[in-house]
Each structure stands twice: as C-alpha cells, then as structure tokens.
Amino acid sequence: MTAACASVLVLGLGNDLLGDDAVGLHVAREVRSRLHGAAGCAVRETMEMGLALLDEIVGCEHLILVDAIETGKEPPGHVHEFDVDALVGRRITAPHFVGVAETLALGRTLGLAMPRDVRIFAVEVKDALTLGVTLTPEVQRAVNPAAGRIAAFARGLAGPGA
Amino acid sequence: MNAVTDQITNESAAPAEAADQRRRVTIEPITRLEGHGRIEIFLNAGGDVEHAYLQIPELRGFEVFSLGRPAEDMPQITSRICGVCPTAHHMAATKALDDLYQVEPTPTARKIRELVYNAFILEDHALHVYVLGGPDFIVGPQAPAAERNLVGVIGKVGIEVGKRVIAMRRRVRELITYFGGKVIHPVMGLPGGVAKGLAPADLPRFKELAKDALDFAMFTNQVFHDLVLKNADYVKLIKADTYTHRTCYMGLVDPQNRLNFYDGQIRVVSPTGTEYARFPASRYRDFIAERTEPWSYMKFCYLRPLGWNGFSDGPQTSVYAVAPLARLNVADGMATPLAQQAYEEYVGTLGGKPVHHTLANHWARVVEMVQAAETMVALTDDPGLTGADIRLLPTKKPSIGVGVVEAPRGTLFHHYETDERGLITKANLIVATQNNAARIAMSVEKAAKGLISGHKVTEGLLNMVEMAFRAYDPCFGCATHTLPGHLPLRVRIHDSAGAVVREIVQE
Numbered sequence: 030m031t032a033a034c035a036s037v038l039v040l041g042l043g044n045d046l047l048g049d050d051a052v053g054l055h056v057a058r059e060v061r062s063r064l065h066g067a068a069g070c071a072v073r074e075t076m077e078m079g080l081a082l083l084d085e086i087v088g089c090e091h092l093i094l095v096d097a098i099e100t101g102k103e104p105p106g107h108v109h110e111f112d113v114d115a116l117v118g119r120r121i122t123a124p125h126f127v128g129v130a131e132t133l134a135l136g137r138t139l140g141l142a143m144p145r146d147v148r149i150f151a152v153e154v155k156d157a158l159t160l161g162v163t164l165t166p167e168v169q170r171a172v173n174p175a176a177g178r179i180a181a182f183a184r185g186l187a188g189p190g191a
Numbered sequence: 192m193n194a195v196t197d198q199i200t201n202e203s204a205a206p207a208e209a210a211d212q213r214r215r216v217t218i219e220p221i222t223r224l225e226g227h228g229r230i231e232i233f234l235n236a237g238g239d240v241e242h243a244y245l246q247i248p249e250l251r252g253f254e255v256f257s258l259g260r261p262a263e264d265m266p267q268i269t270s271r272i273c274g275v276c277p278t279a280h281h282m283a284a285t286k287a288l289d290d291l292y293q294v295e296p297t298p299t300a301r302k303i304r305e306l307v308y309n310a311f312i313l314e315d316h317a318l319h320v321y322v323l324g325g326p327d328f329i330v331g332p333q334a335p336a337a338e339r340n341l342v343g344v345i346g347k348v349g350i351e352v353g354k355r356v357i358a359m360r361r362r363v364r365e366l367i368t369y370f371g372g373k374v375i376h377p378v379m380g381l382p383g384g385v386a387k388g389l390a391p392a393d394l395p396r397f398k399e400l401a402k403d404a405l406d407f408a409m410f411t412n413q414v415f416h417d418l419v420l421k422n423a424d425y426v427k428l429i430k431a432d433t434y435t436h437r438t439c440y441m442g443l444v445d446p447q448n449r450l451n452f453y454d455g456q457i458r459v460v461s462p463t464g465t466e467y468a469r470f471p472a473s474r475y476r477d478f479i480a481e482r483t484e485p486w487s488y489m490k491f492c493y494l495r496p497l498g499w500n501g502f503s504d505g506p507q508t509s510v511y512a513v514a515p516l517a518r519l520n521v522a523d524g525m526a527t528p529l530a531q532q533a534y535e536e537y538v539g540t541l542g543g544k545p546v547h548h549t550l551a552n553h554w555a556r557v558v559e560m561v562q563a564a565e566t567m568v569a570l571t572d573d574p575g576l577t578g579a580d581i582r583l584l585p586t587k588k589p590s591i592g593v594g595v596v597e598a599p600r601g602t603l604f605h606h607y608e609t610d611e612r613g614l615i616t617k618a619n620l621i622v623a624t625q626n627n628a629a630r631i632a633m634s635v636e637k638a639a640k641g642l643i644s645g646h647k648v649t650e651g652l653l654n655m656v657e658m659a660f661r662a663y664d665p666c667f668g669c670a671t672h673t674l675p676g677h678l679p680l681r682v683r684i685h686d687s688a689g690a691v692v693r694e695i696v697q698e
Contacts, residue, residue, distance in 0.1 A: 046271050047250070076271065076375045080318070080360065134342050139353050160256040160272070 035071035037187045038089035038144070039064075039179060042096045044076055048161045049105070049154035049168045053095040056152065059176030060095070060183070069187040082132050083141065091186045092144035093179060094129065098151035105155035106171035108178070113147035150179055230656055230682040232639050233486050233689075238646030241687070242486050242502075243639045244632035245660050257618040262291055262589060262609050266380045269605065269620070277375050278311040278367060279598035280605070282453070285380025287605040290473065291592025291613075292382040292585030299578030300384035306397070306570045307370055307379065308453045308596065313404055313563040314363040315599040316515075316556045319664055320411060321348070321356050324553045327658060328419050332428065348414060359407050362400050369393070384582025391577045401567035405529075408557075408564035412533055415557045420540070429550045430541070433641055434659060436633050437462040437504040437547050439494060440517035441626065443597045444469075450522035450562060452597040458521045459494065462508060464545040467494070472595035475604050479621065486689075491629040492621065502633050504547075510633065513601025513626040514663055515555035520545040525558070527565035533558045549634055552662040589613045598623050600664050624665045634659040643684070648693065652682065 041057025044050045054074045061072040075085055086092050098109055113130055129147070136143040152175060155165040164172070232243040250272065257268065266284040270277035282304065289296060296304065321329070325344035334343065345353040364374055370387050371379030379385050389397070419425045428434070439462060443455040459468040459478065468478055480495035493499050497509035504510065511517070519538075525531040537558055538544055541551055570576055594605045601623030608617035624631075638659040642649040684693040 044271065046256075046268070080322070080357070081374075083357065084361070131341050135345070135353070135357075138342050138345050139350060139357065158250055160250065160252040 036069040036090040037071070037093065037183050038086065038091070039070065039072040039093045039095065039183055040082075040085055041072070041074040042076075042078065042082075042094060043074075046160055046162065048156050048159050049152075049164055050097050050157035051162070052097050052152045052154065052164055052168050052172065055164065055169075055172050056095045056150070056175045056179065059172055060179050063176055063180035064183060067184060067187060070183050080132055080135070082129065083136055086133075086144055087136065088142050089144050092147045093183060093186075094147060094149045094151075095175075095179060096149065096151045097154045097157055099154050099157065103153045105153050105165060105167040107153040108171060108175045109149075109151045109153065111149055111151075113149060148182065150175060230635055230639075231486070232635075232643070232682065232684045234643070234646070234684060234686055234692075236687045238644070238686075240636060240640045240643050242484070242632075243636040243656075244489060244628075245635050245665065246489060253620065254618050257607075257615045260615050262288060262592070262607055262613045262615055263382070265605070265607060265615070265618070267376060267378065270377055271375055276315065276598050276600070277377065278308065279596055279603055281371070281377045281380055282308055283594045283596045283598075283603045283605040285382070286454075286472075286594030286596065287592040287607050288380070288382035288594070289592070290594055291589045291607060291609065293587045294383035294583050294585040296384045297578070297580045297583050298575055299388065300581045300583075302570055302573060302576045303370060303385050303389060303581065304380065305453045306567060306576065307367055309563040309566040309570070310363045310366050310400075310404070312452050312597075312599055313408065313560055313567070314360050316560045316563070317356060317359060317407070317411065319599070320415070320553070320556055320560070321352075323664065324556070324661065327661060328425065328553055329414070331422075331425075332654070332658065333424075347418065352414070355407065355410075359404065363404070366397060366400060369397075381582060382585050386581075388579060388581040389577045394571065394577055398571040401564070401571040404567050405561075405564040408560040409529065411560055412557050415554060419554070426540070429548050429554070431548075431550075433637055433655070434549045434634065434662070435547050436510075436512075436549065436630060436637070438508050438630055438633075439467060439511035440520040440545060441511045441513050441602055442518035442521040443595065443602065444522050445526060447526075448523040449526040450518050450524075450559070451526060452559075452563065454596075457595065457602065459511060460521050460545060462504065462506060462545070462547070464520065468496075472593045472604065473591075475593065475595070475606075475621070479604075479626075481625075489628050489632070490625065491632065492626050493629060502629060502636065504633065510629040511626070512630040512663075513597075513623050514552055514599075515559050516546060516549065516552040516662075517601065518597060519555045519558065525562050527562050527569070529565055530558055530562035533561050549630075549659065549662045552664070600624060601626055624663075627663050627665065631660050631663055631665060634663075646692075648684065648695075652695065656682070 039057060039060050041053040043053040045054055057072055057074045064070050064072060113133060133143055152168060152171050155167055231246050233241045235241040266281045269280035269284045273280060321344055322341050326339040329347050330339050330343045367374050371377030439459055441457060441459045443451050444458045445451040445455045456469050456471055461467045470478060478495055479492055481490040481492050482499050483490050493509040494511055500507050500509045525534045537554055541548060588611050589609045591608050596603055603623055604621040606619040607615055609615055635656050638655040642652045642655060682695040683691050686692045
C-alpha cells in the first residue's frame, strides 16, 4: 500500500517500453517538476493497471489520471479531458482487464476510501504497439502543454497555498 | 540451430505476402504478443461462414529491441512488456538464462522460484475466476448485461468474499515483492539462482499466507460447486457442442506425468488422450510450427511433425491447445492430494479424459488453484526454503538458451541466442495465446457458424463468440494501458470478395 494520502493525486499510467504508451508517465514527471512539492498534491507514476490501481488511489480525495488513449478520432498529441463517469457503464470486454471505472466501483462496493472525483487527461497516441523508449514527435510535443494544464488543474483542486 | 529458426520465419513470410494484396499485414520477423481484440468473419458466396478468427494486434519490434542487449536484462525487459503476467515472463526468461549459461539453480533457489511462481498462479487464477470469468459463470450467461461485471460478481458471492479476493491478491504481491522488488520490474531471477533468499525470521508470515491461500482455494472450489455445478443449465452449457473441439493438448508435466507450472517436460496428447510426444523445452522447434493464412494477420501454431491439416478437429488434427483445460488433459493427475480429489471430480463429471469442452477451462482453473496453494504450503514447510545457498555462478560460455513455464494462460517459451559476451543476437517468444490461436479461431468460427446463415446474422452473436474465447483467457494485456482501459470488441463480417459488409461494435 502506498502511504501518501494527499488530497490531490496525479497518477501517470503507461508502459515505459511501449513507445507512445508511456506518455502518461512522461507527463506526470513534468507535472511533478511544475508542482514542486505543492501542499496537498502528490504525483506518482505506475506501470500497473486494473485492480492494482486500488493500492495507489485508496485514501486520496481527488484523483487525476494521466494516460494514453487511442480513439482514432483526433490527431496524435491531442489531449482528451473527461470525468470518469464517461467510462461508467462500459463492461469488461478485454478478458484480462478491469477498467478504471470498474476498479473505482469495486473499491466503493468494498467500502474502501475512494476518491470523490476522478478527472482523466488522456493523450491521443500514434503508436503504442512498437517496443521502444521514445515518444513519436507529435506525442512528445504534447507533453509540456499537457503538464502545464494538469498542474494548474491540480492546484485549483488543492486550494490556496498549493 | 539458426537454420531451424529461420525456417519458421520463412514459412510464415510467404503466405503473408499473399495477404498483403488485400490488406496491410504486419509480420515482424519473430515475436508477437497481444493487444486489442477483433473478430474477423469471412463469408463464402452463399453468405455462410468460411473462416473466422480472433485478431490480436501484434506488439512490434521485440527482437529489434532485444538485439545487442545483455541476456541478463531479458527477465526485466520481458516482464515489463506485459502488465498482465510479468511473473510468467520473468520466470521463463530466467530459466532461459539457466539454459544459456548451462547452470542449474541451487535447491533453495529453485524452491524460492517455485514458491513465487505458484503464488503468482494462484493470484492470477483467482482474478480470472472472480473478476473476468465470473461474469459468465458466477453471475451467469443469462443475467442482464448491467449485472455481468465485477460488482455483479461481488453481489452474488458477497462483499466479504470480495474483500478476501483483494486481500489475497495484495498478500501474494507482497510475497513477490519480498523476493524481487516491484512486481513489474522484478529483480529476482538470475542464471543459476535468485537474488534474495528467505530470512528464517520472515518464514512464519509466508507460512501463514500459504495456509490462507489453501483455505481460499478450497473455498473457491466450493463456490464453483454451489454456484455453477449445482446449476444444471451451466453444466449443460459447458458440455454444449458449440464449445467442444477434439484437438491435441500441450502442457508441462513432472517426471511422474503430474501437472507442474514451473518446470518439467512438455507433453502432448492426441484427441483420444494418448501421449503423442514428450520433449524438453530445447526441442520446441521440432514440434511447433507456425502458419499464416491469406485471410488473417495471425500466425497459427500447430504440431510440426503432423503437418498442417487445417482448422479441423478429430483424429487427423494437428491443432493443439494450451492453458488449464489442456494441462489437465496432458497430466495423468495432479501433484497434490486435494487438487487430485478436485481433478477426479472434474474428470468424472465431464465424462472422462480428455475433456474437450472449452468452457471447462473455468473449472480446470479452480482445480489448478488448489494445486498452486498446496504447493505453497509444502514449500513453506520445507526446511530447505530458507537455505543460504541461493546461487550457482555460471562459468560456461553462453550460446543458446530456451526456457519454458506454464503461464496462467498456457505454455510460454523464451528463446535467446547470444554471442560469447552474452549479448543477444536472436530472441523469440511463443506466448500462450499464440499456442491457442488455431483452436480459438475454431471456437470463434463454430460460434459464428451457428449464428450466421445465408448472409443473415442472428442477434446475440457477440455474446456467443465472447463466451467462446473468454474461456481461453486470451491475453490482451500488453496494450491495455491505453484508455478506455478495456478494448471494445469489434466484429467485422467480410463477403466472399473480402469487402466489409457489416461491423458490430460492442462498446
């Protein structure tokens, strides 16, 4: 179990070996340098997913997830922003995976301290299936602006003094 | 040796070029892992199903990424590729390093590896039983869609059970972390041993965990009884012809032909259940070949000595399956007493061996949980587990190493070749879902054939084909970080000219 129970948790998700899939990790690192220890804010990165996220998010009040997304409807580098409710109602179709919304629902059902709200920032990827440790240029260019936007959002949630 | 590997590659490449005429085909030289799921269905001129398969996009560039890296990095690299079964990749890679450096792990090191591995199998299977397969069997195939999810499962088995599943999962991960650091970046396996031993003072908590794991596995066996086996409709569904294929099976067995997850020889049985082959991992290329089809992106594994006899079951088939159902078919029995009891009931209820019912994978998984837990108990009771001698240093020059384990989803091969300095010159993986690809295609096709006729598509197609492949627990793990976190299942139906005539998407 991760100890920090910050009021705002920025959690970057991704796989650091899978090209653009790592964009959430890159953005989270940038957010950390921008927040540099702002009161009530914590920034973490994880390569885990599904139920493993329960360990990360228990106890935080506001959760901000940063992830990669592939909709094919926006150009690579586009930052999608939505609340977790947008994912509710989707059922499991990938046989070995539990989605974020379902993980939250499970946590609440089991009486765990789940975040009150979850905002998701997701960067449209170009290639998240080729092994490699660099982002494609379009996605790389999105990292700094996304980090700025997320840091501002996190400060807003944490309130004065953050 | 290289010639054989090259041959596999070339065999695959030729038909792939034909496929290229119609659609873009991504054929990387060696390795494919898994990503998004898509069902492709091809109709003939009469509008009936000609072929169907589950398409899983390939993770590209594994071999290129590996070239020139120290072989010792492979257990870390491969465990990072897949967030679903990092421990299986870590262990298969570690065993490939043992083989590469021709060094046997010390007895204590082997016990530690087996403890970690059996704990991992228990956790992963529990996750499938309650979370992923649960919606099909614990909640039920006829339940409303809104209830067929994780919260629905908890509703059926109770919150306390939900808490137990989560707690067991966390404790198993603590065990893995104790020996290897992070679950996704484990630094446990080294050629000839492990990086960290078990301090005698820490043994009691792992003994306790093993005991609780066994309680939990037996409890799960009971849950399966109460909710599934007492329901005649479920048993009928398991035995339904739609979900039955008479194929060959592959899995690891110990010297007494009992099921083993960590080590042993690979045994293959025919559709009648007789032993067809028994071989060490190093000979996998003599027995496994891969084939591409002009209508598919996938490569389909089959038994090389038998030649390709099409997507057909019965006496002439060269298609084989891996995973729990297959493991219980290749083994003469389980390695532990309570699992053996559960196994005998399984075989008896399903009409004897081999069991050809794909949906029986769900039950076989429960039987395997019992063996994994009993093995944990036996290992934590073994005084040799806390020995200090945890590594034998390699002294020989490396050249070729092959490692195999039974991943939760089936037999997993890692194959590396290196120069004298131990730098990778060739790397190949065959993952469970690849081994199962041909049989999964047959299952999808059979379900589709029952529901499509003369261009007419019966509603309910998605649920039926989903049930057909979900039992195999095919791995989509590698790409699932990408939101929405699950992958919408997409079915495309092509006419006889290859054009898409209908697409069904389940969000």
